[in-house]
Amino acid sequence: MKLQVSVDDRPAELSFEEASAEWRFDYRPQDGLARSGTASLVRAEPGIYSVLIEGLAYEVRVVAGPDGYYVDIGGRRSVVKVIDPRALSSTGPGQGSQGRQTVTAPMPGKVVRVLIAEGDEVAAGAGLIVVEAMKMQNELKSPKAGRIVQLKAQVGATVKLGELLAVVE
């Protein structure tokens, strides 16, 4: 089986197949050394694998997160994304200063201040909304110069991680 993956945003190709209770793998990053071999993988507990590669033992934990799989090996965390080629055409964030850009909650919290109104012209980097969680306030800044075409944030409202707060066009 062949998969396009990225480990901490470094793209790679992974081929793997099960062979008599072990996994043969071939890992080819776009910008690094390829690695291939055979690994013994045992699912010890939910999300916890005991991995043996060439006599070396590792404990690997994996959990699905909002932006990929979080993998912990020896206390070090990597974010692994499995790239579905069919999804590549969809638009994502970070498309420069063209078009609409959204402002979303970077953490769960409470909206404590809204510094703009719908229709306002804002400069790039201007403070728009202040979200507070755990006694820490975080000012969300405008991703671009433009006009606030949509404003969802309301003072006092509780917001979830990634919730849409405003749209700048």
Place this chain on the structure above:
Amino acid sequence: MFRKVLVANRGEIAVRIMRALREMDIRSVAVYSDADRASLHVRMADEAFHLGPAPSSESYLRIDRILEAVRKHGADAIHPGYGFLSENAEFAEACEAEGITFIGPSAATIRQMGSKTAARKMAIAIGAPVVPGTESAVSDPAEARQIARAVGYPVLLKAAAGGGGKGMRRVDSESELEGALRDAASEAERAFANSAVYIEKLVERPRHIEIQVLGDRHGNMVHLGERECSLQRRHQKVMEESPSPLVSARPGMREAMGEAALSIARHAGYYNAGTVEFLVDETGRFYFLEMNTRLQVEHPVTELVTGYDLVQLQIRIAAGEELRLTQKDIAWRGWAIECRIYAEDPHNGFLPSPGMLADVERPTGPGVRLDSGVYAGWEVPMEYDPLLAKLAVWGETREAAIARMKRVLGEYYVSGITTNISFFRQILDDPQFCAGHLHTGFIDEFLRSGAPDPPRSPDYDAMAALVTAVFSKQETQRPVDAGTFSIRSRWLAEGRVRGMR
């Protein structure tokens, strides 16, 4: 001795206090807000009282509600923990008026030491070393110029009512002074409704070292040595140790600092546990900073190297018992380090990370102590401070303690929310940290230098990719899997799987 003690706090410190109460065979009463009904401290308690809505101002800071809880449950003492009402003189007074014991010093002492300028004046009066500067607030720019010239630049402007770095400004030259004075005063006014600002000489690359004192109501008082708390971020302590690498390398320094702390505490008529904070310069000269009239967050490192249970001693002292300790009885053994585990993301500007704790695996084995207020399946509320737990280790030497902390952090696993666990591993690998070269700007410098990413290993990347591929393949074959990326549903699914075994 008390029969029942109300713990006017939440989180790990409420749990810590209840542990002491249980060991002393005293019943505990928890108080909780709407956000904390399912919190560990409520589960640990013998009795519990609902205070009100989640915001602290409507729950943990409501003196009237807490006293109502005391009456309803018939508690005979209150332990305030740290934060919230612990250094609130009105609260201590209200307890006194109610005829209930406040486990801490007197209201008068809290009030005196609560004002930085008043505490500083007292320290000067008894000849304790303080950072050169003004004894009282300064508002006139001309006067400020004169003082700053006398103590020498750089100087530091500080809010008299302050804390947490608010109303604080560094001034390097006279031209910046007037503007900085205005800024500091208005920031202090906004934060503390008190614009008073005073001037101090800035100690470059200072260490923050504090002395634990313990006194009874019969005039006995001892110190339990120092804690080094120089590792801070945004003026909040992150990692502490005892002893201090600096103090332990200088013969006589602990005794000198201890004596200074005791004379300040004695003069303030102090009883119960308290902490005298000092700023220490690179040459080992120390200056009185302030006194904290409560139990400190980082008290476990002192407990680990001295062997005393500070919370139990606090309770005994409050009950009127005599401290059966003299300074000669206090001995220090080995080295202790504590990491404050916060719900924050070190790779994303330390943004808070409240939410559902999917899984928690606690480190165990030799020399480990975990003071935790959380459990798997619990939702970390967004209303309170992000401290989840304090992880402390003991080792025979500082090197052994560092090695042990690295081992223990590797065994500590939290999923569902992000914690700063990985950040500590980076610090523990830092050569400057290992050499004991600490100062309060250490973490900022460490972060500015682009905290080194551990070298990438193609083996690890390959393994991470392979395990993910196998995991996602196996998971999607599981009938209970909802097929979403939601941690919560995944956790519930795992719970179901475990439950079926």
